[in-house]
Amino acid sequence: MSGVGEEERERLARAALTRVLEPGDAHGGRWLREHGPTELMRLLTEPDAPWQHPPGVGPERLAAYRARAAAADPLRDLERAAASGIRFVCPGSAEWPTQLDDLGDERPVGLWLRGRPNLRTWALGSVAVVGARACTPYGAHMAQTLAAGLAERGWVVVSGAAFGIDGAAHRGALASGGATAAVLACGVDVAYPRGHAGLLGRIAGQGLVLGELPPGSHPTRSRFVLRNRVIAALTRGTVVVEAALRSGSLVTARRAQRLGRFTMGVPGPATSGLSAGVHELLRGGAELVTDAAEVVELVGAIGDLAPERRGPALPRDLLERDTADVLEALPAAGTVTAAELARACGTGTDEVIGRLYELHSLGFVERQGDGWRLGRRKAEGATESATARRGGR
Structure with missing residues (x-):
């Protein structure tokens, strides 16, 4: 391979070694690290090479390596590969994933x-x-x-x-x-x-x-x-x-x-x-x-966060805390006066009346005489949500 640069000689040697060493061969990898691809191929192919019994490999296995090395033809492999749109990359090349x-x-x-x-x-x-x-x-x-x-x-x-x-x-x-x-x-x-x-x-x-x-x-x-x-x-x-x-x-x-x-x-x-x-x-x-x-x-990079997992938002989730407390205090069935709700919530009657009219405008409650009750369309959902809230406290 006279006239071939060192980089190309190493590439040819590595192409040949893909026919000699099995994937993941740690012994071969150590020899490759210690000797380099060109020298390793020389040691495997020259009969008088001063390297007869490398550590960790018996005579039979070494003979198999030598037989594979002798049969390897990297120029032919690379030419046929190129004709089929196949390329070979090795450590040190620009395309090698480090x-x-x-x-x-x-x-x-x-x-x-x-x-x-x-x-x-x-x-x-x-x-x-x-x-x-x-x-x-x-x-x-x-x-x-x-x-x-x-x-x-x-x-x-x-x-x-x-x-x-x-x-x-x-x-x-x-x-x-x-x-x-x-x-x-x-x-x-x-x-x-x-x-x-x-x-x-x-x-x-x-x-x-x-x-x-x-x-x-x-x-x-x-x-x-x-x-x-x-x-x-x-x-x-x-x-x-x-x-x-x-x-x-x-x-x-x-x-x-x-x-x-x-x-x-x-x-x-x-x-x-x-x-x-x-x-x-x-x-x-x-x-x-x-x-x-x-x-x-x-x-990914910092900031590539997955969206927060949340259940579906309910209309009552948008209520202010004081308003939600009044809604929770309403019984599941029957009516209750504003004064009774005020005692249950621990707040003033005027404050509760204001919250009740807010809930009335949103369809959560209905007025019946002097009393208040859950709206028919909201009663089931409000009761379930109120129970969940109390359980979570």
Whole structure:
């Protein structure tokens, strides 16, 4: 590779290493940190390299690393990727999201991307929405509406493109014309699951599809689990919508907690096994959220507050305290004189008469001879409200 600059040599070496090291390989990450990508590839590919038995790796595993390194052809991978609209970004490049560095030696060697947006810019304002594959209609509805609300507020919705909650989250963001990114456990040119081929195409056209594995790579069970650490580290926070007690989405949430990210859960029925994992997460300190505004209040800037939750305002809520006291003193049935109300309220008769005429003009009370009673249309509501007020004192 004569004539190739050091930066390009490192990029080629990292592209090659995505075929050598499995995602989250802490041994490989330590070697990469100690030797750098170019030197590590030399140590793996040169038979006489003075590096036969690195700590923590036996001869058989080292032989497997060497075999993979010998077969790697980064120039071919990068050329084929570019022809398919795929690019490769690695640590130190302008598009690299530095929050992934929080993973330490488990940081990705590099990332393969499909889509036009800048990953670093998008990651700064992103939230993960994850959950059960076999979700309920309630879970799908919550994921879709939550993601749509986040996207409408300018946040990037990140998920794993799986069936269930992941797919609902991506669709919610896309339907609102917003931004979404899918983190895969396979090559970004591989449609997995196959049933989401169309969805992945829409995400790549409107957002980003990314992964650690080079083009053509297929998923394995361990790669799904290890993919979750990237979702957790890449985003400002993780929301779990439905998860059983052994759900992989809980791995994402707990990794987010360890990384100091916001961890949130959407509650469900106490009788649903698909909400049991979320409820355990909430008991363990995660934040309870029910809509996008509550998520943004946590992950957003100072002042991004969710609206205050209040019940419907009643006409009597607008009454001054002294007037409301007179209304409360009226019996549920029958009439009472102004003098009797004055004694009950501990105030003067003239003051009570003035309040009664105010209540009369608003339709709360009626006059009957020298007595007063609750208005027929207001009696039921006023009595219930009065009882609630007395109980709250």
